[in-house]
Amino acid sequence: MxxxxxxxxxxxxxxxxxxxxxxxxxxxxxxxxxxxxxxxxxxxxxxxxxxxxxxxxxxxxxxAPAEAGDGLLEKLFAPVVVFGTMIAFPLLVPVLGMTVSGAIMVLTLLSILGPKTPLAMVLHVTIALVSVFSITFIFTRIMGIVLPGFAL
Known part of the structure; x- marks a missing residue:
């Protein structure tokens, strides 16, 4: 399968x-x-x-049929990174807060799984900051929800 x-x-x-x-x-x-x-x-x-x-x-x-060097580690890299990041996120929230932990999570996922050119890395940082701060703004200012560790 x-x-x-x-x-x-x-x-x-x-x-x-x-x-x-x-x-x-x-x-x-x-x-x-x-x-x-x-x-x-x-x-x-x-x-x-x-x-x-x-x-x-x-x-x-x-x-495609497996080539030399297509081991189990290469096949499992993306799922392990995603699940590892998803586990690290709630562990970091009490320490760093929801917003910083979320930005780290998004940046990590984009940087490890996405392209690694200098322009792409700048784009990854921009996407991480804009998306997480937008969500934080929506939750704290529009919906009135207090997030752990940070408020705008």
Whole structure:
């Protein structure tokens, strides 16, 4: 089976488990929106993307035969980097705050998995800062949500 299909299926299964966990969140009567809503929206978006990944994986042409040097490490590099970064992010939030940890995560993913030219690196920094600070602004100023470790 193709790697994209397997990764999409695993991600989809994890989304189902995480969604079921959000159903256990206690909603307080004074809140306008339940505490489970935003995680459910994010999990739903990731689930839809995992379905797309599975469909695209099935439609993609068969992988080229392995060449010398195409070992297990080369095949697993991208998934390991992504999952490692996703694990490091919540571990860094209590130390560095949500905004700085998010910028580090986005920059790391773009820099390791994307092109490595000097122009691309400048673009990676720009994308990381603009995207994370935009999300921080939306959450703190528009929605009134206090993020751990930083406020605009």
């Amino acid at each position: 193709k790697r994209d299909v397997i990764l999409g299926a695993v991600t989809g299964a994890l989304c189902i488990v995480f969604y079921l966990e959000t159903l256990k969140v206690n909603n307080l009567a004074f809140a306008k929106v339940g505490a489970d809503l935003w995680p459910q929206i994010a999990i739903g978006c990731i689930f839809v993307l995992s379905i797309v990944q599975v469909i695209v994986g099935f439609k993609a042409p068969a992988e």
